Amino acid sequence: MARFLLKRFALAIITLFMVSVIVFMVAQLLPGNIGRNVLGGFATQQSVNEYNHALGVDRPVYVQYASWISKFVQGNLGSSLEYKVPLWPLLRPSLVNSLELAAVAFVLVVPLSILGGVLAALRRGRVADRVITLTGLSLTAVPEFVSAIILILVFGLLFKVLPVNANAPPGSGFFTHIRYLLLPAMALTMVLFGYIARMARAGTIEALDADYTRTAFLKGIPTRTVIWRHVLRNSLLPTIAVIATQMGYLIGGLVVIEKVFNYNGIGQRIYTAASNKDFTMLESGVLVIAIVYLTAMLIADILYSVLNPRIRHAGAQ
Amino acid sequence: MSSAIVLPDVVPTRVRPHARRETLRLLLRSKTFVVGSAIFSWWVFCAFFGFAIAPHDPTGITPSTLVGPSWHHLFGTDTLGEDVFSRVLAGARSILTIAPLATALAIVAGTTLGLLTGYMRGAVDDIVSRMTEALLAIPLIVLAITIVVAIGHSTAAIVIVVGVLFTPLVARTVRAAVLAERELDYVPAARLRGERAPYIMFVEILPNVTGPIIVEATVRLGYAVFTIAGLSFLGLGVQPPTPDWAADISNNYNLLESGTYWWTVLFGALAIASLVIAINLIADGITQVLER
Amino acid sequence: EPAAAFGATARAAASSSRLRLAIIPPPTGAIEPLTFEDQGGLETGGICGEFLTRATPSKTLLPELAVSWKPNANATVWTFKLRPNVKFHTGQAMTSADVVATWKALASPGSQALSAIGSYLAPAGVVAVDDLTVAFHLNSSVSNFPYLTSSDTYQAIILPANYKMGTFTSTPQTTGAFMITAYNPGVGATYQRFPGWWGGTAPLAGVDVTYYSAAAAADAALLGGQVDLIGQIQLATDRSLFNNSNVQIFKARGATHREMCMRVDVNNPLHDYRVRQAIALTLDRPAIIKQLFNNLADIGNDSPFAPVYGLARSVPQRKKNIPKAKQLMAAAGHAKGFAITLTTETTGEIPELAQIVKQSVKAIGINMTLAIESATAYFAGTSTGPPKGWGNTPWLNADLNITDWGSRPVPNVFLVAALSTLSKSGAGVWNAAHYSNPKFNSDVKSFLAAASFKDQNKYAIAMQQLLLHDTPVVFPYFYYYLAAGSKSVKGYVADPLGQIYLSKTSLA
Amino acid sequence: MSAAATPAPALELEELDVAYAVRGVEREVLRGVSFSVGAGEAYGLVGESGCGKSTTALAVVRYLPRNGRVRGGSIRVAGTDVLALSREQLRRLRADRLSMVYQNPADALNPAMKVGQQVAEVFRVHGVPRNEALDRSRDALVRVQIADPGQVLSRYPHQLSGGMQQRVVIAMALAKDPALLILDEPTTGLDATVEAEVLDLIAALQADFNTAVLFISHNLGVIRKMCERVGVLYAGTLVEEGPVANILEDPRHPYTVGLIRCIPRGGARKDHGRLDSIPGFLPSIGEDLPGCVFAARCALAQPICTTEEPAAHVAGNGHFSRCHFHEQARELPRTVAVELGRPLEIERSGDPLIRIDDVARVFRQHGADVHALAGVSAAIWPGETLGLVGESGSGKTTLARTLLGIVAPTRGTVELDGRVLPVLSRRGQEDVRQLQIVFQNPDSALNRRHQVRRILRRALHKLGDLTGERADQRLLELAEEVRLAERYLSVRPAQLSGGLKQRVAIARAFAGNPRLVVCDEPTSALDVSVQAAILNLLVELQVKERVAYLFISHDLGVVRYISDRIAVLYLGRLMEVGSAEVVFSGPHHPYTEALLSAVPTIDGGGRQRIKLAGEIPSAAEPPSGCVFHTRCHRKLGAICEQQEPPLVEVGEGHVMSCHIPIEELRRLQREARPAPAEEAAV
Numbered sequence A: 001m002a003r004f005l006l007k008r009f010a011l012a013i014i015t016l017f018m019v020s021v022i023v024f025m026v027a028q029l030l031p032g033n034i035g036r037n038v039l040g041g042f043a044t045q046q047s048v049n050e051y052n053h054a055l056g057v058d059r060p061v062y063v064q065y066a067s068w069i070s071k072f073v074q075g076n077l078g079s080s081l082e083y084k085v086p087l088w089p090l091l092r093p094s095l096v097n098s099l100e101l102a103a104v105a106f107v108l109v110v111p112l113s114i115l116g117g118v119l120a121a122l123r124r125g126r127v128a129d130r131v132i133t134l135t136g137l138s139l140t141a142v143p144e145f146v147s148a149i150i151l152i153l154v155f156g157l158l159f160k161v162l163p164v165n166a167n168a169p170p171g172s173g174f175f176t177h178i179r180y181l182l183l184p185a186m187a188l189t190m191v192l193f194g195y196i197a198r199m200a201r202a203g204t205i206e207a208l209d210a211d212y213t214r215t216a217f218l219k220g221i222p223t224r225t226v227i228w229r230h231v232l233r234n235s236l237l238p239t240i241a242v243i244a245t246q247m248g249y250l251i252g253g254l255v256v257i258e259k260v261f262n263y264n265g266i267g268q269r270i271y272t273a274a275s276n277k278d279f280t281m282l283e284s285g286v287l288v289i290a291i292v293y294l295t296a297m298l299i300a301d302i303l304y305s306v307l308n309p310r311i312r313h314a315g316a317q
Numbered sequence B: 001m002s003s004a005i006v007l008p009d010v011v012p013t014r015v016r017p018h019a020r021r022e023t024l025r026l027l028l029r030s031k032t033f034v035v036g037s038a039i040f041s042w043w044v045f046c047a048f049f050g051f052a053i054a055p056h057d058p059t060g061i062t063p064s065t066l067v068g069p070s071w072h073h074l075f076g077t078d079t080l081g082e083d084v085f086s087r088v089l090a091g092a093r094s095i096l097t098i099a100p101l102a103t104a105l106a107i108v109a110g111t112t113l114g115l116l117t118g119y120m121r122g123a124v125d126d127i128v129s130r131m132t133e134a135l136l137a138i139p140l141i142v143l144a145i146t147i148v149v150a151i152g153h154s155t156a157a158i159v160i161v162v163g164v165l166f167t168p169l170v171a172r173t174v175r176a177a178v179l180a181e182r183e184l185d186y187v188p189a190a191r192l193r194g195e196r197a198p199y200i201m202f203v204e205i206l207p208n209v210t211g212p213i214i215v216e217a218t219v220r221l222g223y224a225v226f227t228i229a230g231l232s233f234l235g236l237g238v239q240p241p242t243p244d245w246a247a248d249i250s251n252n253y254n255l256l257e258s259g260t261y262w263w264t265v266l267f268g269a270l271a272i273a274s275l276v277i278a279i280n281l282i283a284d285g286i287t288q289v290l291e292r
Numbered sequence C: 001e002p003a004a005a006f007g008a009t010a011r012a013a014a015s016s017s018r019l020r021l022a023i024i025p026p027p028t029g030a031i032e033p034l035t036f037e038d039q040g041g042l043e044t045g046g047i048c049g050e051f052l053t054r055a056t057p058s059k060t061l062l063p064e065l066a067v068s069w070k071p072n073a074n075a076t077v078w079t080f081k082l083r084p085n086v087k088f089h090t091g092q093a094m095t096s097a098d099v100v101a102t103w104k105a106l107a108s109p110g111s112q113a114l115s116a117i118g119s120y121l122a123p124a125g126v127v128a129v130d131d132l133t134v135a136f137h138l139n140s141s142v143s144n145f146p147y148l149t150s151s152d153t154y155q156a157i158i159l160p161a162n163y164k165m166g167t168f169t170s171t172p173q174t175t176g177a178f179m180i181t182a183y184n185p186g187v188g189a190t191y192q193r194f195p196g197w198w199g200g201t202a203p204l205a206g207v208d209v210t211y212y213s214a215a216a217a218a219d220a221a222l223l224g225g226q227v228d229l230i231g232q233i234q235l236a237t238d239r240s241l242f243n244n245s246n247v248q249i250f251k252a253r254g255a256t257h258r259e260m261c262m263r264v265d266v267n268n269p270l271h272d273y274r275v276r277q278a279i280a281l282t283l284d285r286p287a288i289i290k291q292l293f294n295n296l297a298d299i300g301n302d303s304p305f306a307p308v309y310g311l312a313r314s315v316p317q318r319k320k321n322i323p324k325a326k327q328l329m330a331a332a333g334h335a336k337g338f339a340i341t342l343t344t345e346t347t348g349e350i351p352e353l354a355q356i357v358k359q360s361v362k363a364i365g366i367n368m369t370l371a372i373e374s375a376t377a378y379f380a381g382t383s384t385g386p387p388k389g390w391g392n393t394p395w396l397n398a399d400l401n402i403t404d405w406g407s408r409p410v411p412n413v414f415l416v417a418a419l420s421t422l423s424k425s426g427a428g429v430w431n432a433a434h435y436s437n438p439k440f441n442s443d444v445k446s447f448l449a450a451a452s453f454k455d456q457n458k459y460a461i462a463m464q465q466l467l468l469h470d471t472p473v474v475f476p477y478f479y480y481y482l483a484a485g486s487k488s489v490k491g492y493v494a495d496p497l498g499q500i501y502l503s504k505t506s507l508a
Numbered sequence D: 001m002s003a004a005a006t007p008a009p010a011l012e013l014e015e016l017d018v019a020y021a022v023r024g025v026e027r028e029v030l031r032g033v034s035f036s037v038g039a040g041e042a043y044g045l046v047g048e049s050g051c052g053k054s055t056t057a058l059a060v061v062r063y064l065p066r067n068g069r070v071r072g073g074s075i076r077v078a079g080t081d082v083l084a085l086s087r088e089q090l091r092r093l094r095a096d097r098l099s100m101v102y103q104n105p106a107d108a109l110n111p112a113m114k115v116g117q118q119v120a121e122v123f124r125v126h127g128v129p130r131n132e133a134l135d136r137s138r139d140a141l142v143r144v145q146i147a148d149p150g151q152v153l154s155r156y157p158h159q160l161s162g163g164m165q166q167r168v169v170i171a172m173a174l175a176k177d178p179a180l181l182i183l184d185e186p187t188t189g190l191d192a193t194v195e196a197e198v199l200d201l202i203a204a205l206q207a208d209f210n211t212a213v214l215f216i217s218h219n220l221g222v223i224r225k226m227c228e229r230v231g232v233l234y235a236g237t238l239v240e241e242g243p244v245a246n247i248l249e250d251p252r253h254p255y256t257v258g259l260i261r262c263i264p265r266g267g268a269r270k271d272h273g274r275l276d277s278i279p280g281f282l283p284s285i286g287e288d289l290p291g292c293v294f295a296a297r298c299a300l301a302q303p304i305c306t307t308e309e310p311a312a313h314v315a316g317n318g319h320f321s322r323c324h325f326h327e328q329a330r331e332l333p334r335t336v337a338v339e340l341g342r343p344l345e346i347e348r349s350g351d352p353l354i355r356i357d358d359v360a361r362v363f364r365q366h367g368a369d370v371h372a373l374a375g376v377s378a379a380i381w382p383g384e385t386l387g388l389v390g391e392s393g394s395g396k397t398t399l400a401r402t403l404l405g406i407v408a409p410t411r412g413t414v415e416l417d418g419r420v421l422p423v424l425s426r427r428g429q430e431d432v433r434q435l436q437i438v439f440q441n442p443d444s445a446l447n448r449r450h451q452v453r454r455i456l457r458r459a460l461h462k463l464g465d466l467t468g469e470r471a472d473q474r475l476l477e478l479a480e481e482v483r484l485a486e487r488y489l490s491v492r493p494a495q496l497s498g499g500l501k502q503r504v505a506i507a508r509a510f511a512g513n514p515r516l517v518v519c520d521e522p523t524s525a526l527d528v529s530v531q532a533a534i535l536n537l538l539v540e541l542q543v544k545e546r547v548a549y550l551f552i553s554h555d556l557g558v559v560r561y562i563s564d565r566i567a568v569l570y571l572g573r574l575m576e577v578g579s580a581e582v583v584f585s586g587p588h589h590p591y592t593e594a595l596l597s598a599v600p601t602i603d604g605g606g607r608q609r610i611k612l613a614g615e616i617p618s619a620a621e622p623p624s625g626c627v628f629h630t631r632c633h634r635k636l637g638a639i640c641e642q643q644e645p646p647l648v649e650v651g652e653g654h655v656m657s658c659h660i661p662i663e664e665l666r667r668l669q670r671e672a673r674p675a676p677a678e679e680a681a682v
């Protein structure tokens, strides 16, 4: 297992490298001369050149990449072109926010959708199944901004039970934070429920049809026990991976939701960076997300291999 | 015993009707598929004739702004006095041109890539797989936004961006299918006939992976709509006054908070939802039939 | 490290007498008085900063850090007496040295204030007379110069002589009633009441600013009771706040407006003044004002002379007149109309306005395509230098565009920067129509020099007529500057230019 | 019914009707099946694939697939009516009285749970405390002759070999000392040697537990070995039932007769004559069969057979047959003329067609080097058949693929007519044509999206250089040669039965008159009736085209029938090569000896079983010296562990790799076997 994880880790590193290359290339696409964008129209060409030189953006691309990435791995993310302040202090709170939101959404959606999926599987073909599957399908289908808006209307303005902005007032306690994050988290739940539930359902059905489940039943084990001990253990394995793959989206892909709830997540940061051509912010931000995502994947791998003896003993026979 | 009766091979043969027709029949039995395609075809119809059948000029600005739903204005009017009903009908066009084009692009490119990597394996495969992994590590919308901001949000740009970003995802699915296929003996059998790689990939394997590809295509289409709507909600969509569901929502959703004026948003939202749901229903139906 | 500080001070701040303020959109770039030019920036700076004088919607000028001022005979030298024992947030006392330092910087290259003052004032012209007296030696006579020293030249926040660029948000060092104690770019800022303020004690203990990028989110926050005040709102983007019993709208009639500029110097139909007139004649301005502002705007007469200025009122208002427009088109040889692209930005109601224009000009056969870009894209690129002196930024070079303009207490900037011929002195730097008319230029000079209102009006009328004829720019309306607050906000006065002046504001 | 004599039969089926709902339509699978299994009796259920064996079993344990339904009849287990039970009662029944073991042990065990937990569960349901349950589990494993139970209990299923897994499953099944044990093809998919082990085990256990056993299999040999009475199931109907010996030696139903004739028995060889076969195939489920279910394929069929359902005609001592003409059954005319295929005289003096010289192949599998082939040398002469036998994983397929060039050897060469052949991708079209293959599984060998015609035409084009007119012409001839009715040309493989598919595959292989065709277990996926037809076809083609075969199979009977020479492979090494006769009659290599002894024959008796010690070693770390020494029952001692015996000629054309001198072997093996059954049977 150790070597399995080592392999995964190595792969993650390679992937990370690829990400950095991709994002750097994409950033190069952004039009306009950095110095000009930053100094504005009235600056003289000469001062612009000086600025660019100071930034080193007049060097060949690969040199820039090298210096950027080498700084990055040393934990130096450089500073924002737009705000002219170090990046990390900007990104960190946003990242923390994103993680908080993701966490809340997670706590909501994972149990819910797994429950739904398993239930649907157990009631395969019956009404409950159809209902769960179709609701999930529909919820997933509705673009996040639509569901978000509706949630705001209902809970924020009609009943006034939940705050419509996700940012808890500074200094407020844990539960207040949660309260503030509830609406966006619910919106996310809507988006993800169908997807995860679907996977859980498929996995459970597969396990239900498996021979070993038959064996268990023929042993005369009570249904509930069979489901717990034999079916779920195998059926939820794939779901773990599925959930992990959503981390990227949960952390950095919430541009729309964050906009609607004016939540200062890393998605917003990157979005503004992109639209304001804040190259450094964009590059480092995306890389940070990638790191979080890959970490999540690694954790999933570990979980997976812990729960799945086949992998745990890979090579050991 | 030369007097042996040699029975000719006359037995009730199990020649079922043509496979493809069979599949179609099954599809038509599947409720989800039928409902889905019904809704979907309605929107396709609107994409073609929406402007024609719209009761009012979808881009006709009138002084009667924000009028609630009525017989004259079924879905009411928006802040510019444009008829929402007409805009919803006509709005199908923009999304139903961009999304399918993007998907088509992704499918064609992705399938080729998937076949190559799945059949050839080796270095190409590794590199592409890493690439895919890398792309998955970056939230798609973020990449999309960045590139669109970079190259400007023309229709072509969005089609290409979404298409390209979806390509590796499609490739991954196809690759998986191909990996399973290449283990089957008809592949070595072909090689033992002296067939060349391209023939094996496109003539032997491709027809056997159409199932997953079709499913993927429908699923992707759903995500394409989702993504493109998101972009256009963020203001990276078509130019006004061209009617566009997501854009109209994003222009009007601030009205909701007043409690009134819900009609300026609701119908667009329903339109998007119904379209994506329809697509998912179709995908669901196809999956069930193909994977039975 | 701002983020930490933000959290830190915030913890202490739960008292109800703190105003929760929504600013939209977030400042772009660093908060640097000398160089900021965006709404978010000037609002963030203005809350803690003060000026020599403060403009009011009623056009009267109030003393702030200056107590009195007077010109010489021909209004080329203005002498300001400064307020005694004013303290900076750093504790040091304000003297003429600080004012001179600030104003020399404002008059030097790289200062964004040049657009307002560059054409009259050189750094050398700013001199300290004594500890509390400063004299401005202008290179031409400007009768309404004091207005340019007011809060409306929003870069002109008085800073200590030893101010270091880039430290504005990290160390409180202005003179205002509130001192900025934390700033988190794109997220928010925190202000604390300044005990040593010369004006006494402000009612509010402090201000918590949250930046919003979507109006709807801010509205939701106000309606949901998460903010008390929104710096600027608009019917088009914040309709839900209007005729809502829980919301009070603060109006400031001013000269805030949109300019539809038509390049006069490229060879396309717009080159012909008759075409430009025709386009202007297709607009039904009262209807537009009703539709976009619910009548909270003054009608524009295609000149910067907003009704608030009371200038050139005698000139008849341009009205919608399709037949005439058609004639003009025909006369210009475009009876069949033509196709053209209108480039503009996604700011406030501008997209709607653009659509209305598109629809209006259909009547005279013009087929207009809209290219509506994000403000960033619209203002991106260079605005100086080749090819024609305006660089390559869309907003100064598109054949036909619509740009948002802030209010000014006096029309100087509009006349000098936006309509005069481009020159070293900084005139014409924002002349998006590339309009150039010697007569107009000289009228501008005379107008600026004219001491009496009567004379000013005379030149105004002349210019108004020139502009009506040449129509380089369509000024469809001057809309009121609006802010929105919860019912609990007391004593807040909206400012036409968007300064958020909170020293007299309180929460019930 | 004799079985009914015993007081409370362990199992009693009466007029059982089962149907599967396929797309809304209920299709009959079991049509009034009645039989009973007496307490302590072992009852066999045979029939070709798809006839309803598993369905019967699943119906008994009330675990039919979701779309399955018992439409009528009754099932009684030890007196209790299974169908009438409530959920809870059913659970109890399963917990106490009823057990089932099915085909694939790997799937039958939960991959995510330790074996220990899984076995313990059986006791836990009876409320036995955890650690006691564990102890009992240990005993259970001991009973199924697992060497160190503690070890096994703490492992996960995937860490056990197939044989081990099946033992565990059986242990679980017997742990509760059930009244009825259902075994559904418990050994299919296991290697001959392992199968023998497991069967012995079951036999032994059944003896001392005296549990009633319902033994399901399609292998008559196994049934004979394991059961007292047997029922022959065809198309969901029990067509014949009776004591095993009667059924096999004196069958009264044409179907049974046909089945038995299909099997290459005793010393049957291709040059002694063709095998008989049953034409056509099993009716698909739910087909409407008013008369005798077998009528369509029966050579005795008369009009009455298609209209009237035959009654059960009793032929004494509980032997009955549902056939209108049960007396004539034995005179069932052959469907294939016995016509002696003239033995091809093979000219071995000249150059061989193919020579494999010291071919080795190593696969890298997670970290370990798997030596699939370790220096194999062999030759095949034109027109001959070289049979290749060996347990699973011994390298048969790898050898074949190396020869074809699909797999590149890590060492050694493959020569065609004395020319060294490169790997496939570098072979010229001419060489490609020379060597073709028939795969084990026709489903995977044929492209399911291509019509038969297209498949064959392409083959003709690439291998036979034929196009247009001539191609069409040849196509028809080809179809004719493989007995493929023309109407099948225009369908897709999915619509063909296994046998027809294999015919298509063969036709494809012969499209360009190849000189060597590799047959990798070409019949192991087929039912015996079809297998016979395929074997006949292969022989015919060989006679006609003088093609050489490399014939791989697990089934020694089949190999013996079709091969001229036989090579025995073990862990990627040749143990013995010789003419079919010699290899079978001996003296043979100890391993060969063991293999032969493992095969259960219809004729019963046979040799006494030779137990092979331990498991097949992994090809990743092969034993030192003679790779077989770890399991060899004739192991000499140290020498076997240290020196690898050379492959020496021990008789003309008979080579062997063993330290024991040939004469010694002959003597030992004489003693071991008083009266060899084969010679008798020839």
Ligand SMILES: Nc1ncnc2c1ncn2[C@@H]1O[C@H](COP(=O)(O)OP(=O)(O)OP(=O)(O)O)[C@@H](O)[C@H]1O
Binding pocket: D020, D021, D022, D029, D047, D048, D049, D050, D051, D052, D053, D054, D055, D056, D065, D066, D067, D068, D218, D284, D285
């Ligand atoms: N769930 C199902 N739905 C529809 N048809 C089925 C189902 N399960 C089995 N069948 C069909 O019912 C028939 C009998 O199946 P069954 O598995 O009992 O045959 P079998 O004798 O066990 O065959 P084998 O020897 O291959 O195991 C076959 O034709 C099979 O295709």
Ligand SMILES: Nc1ncnc2c1ncn2[C@@H]1O[C@H](COP(=O)(O)OP(=O)(O)OP(=O)(O)O)[C@@H](O)[C@H]1O
Binding pocket: D363, D364, D365, D370, D371, D372, D390, D391, D392, D393, D394, D395, D396, D397, D398, D399, D619
């Ligand atoms: N592609 C491969 N990669 C890794 N190992 C392989 C590969 N192919 C075969 N092997 C290993 O080589 C050994 C021989 O395999 P092979 O398939 O030749 O045996 P076989 O005699 O054909 O078995 P069977 O009778 O089950 O078909 C086995 O241990 C197998 O695991």
Ligand SMILES: [Mg+2]
Binding pocket: D053, D054, D055, D184
């Ligand atoms: Mg079966």
Ligand SMILES: [Mg+2]
Binding pocket: D396, D397, D398, D520
């Ligand atoms: Mg094999």
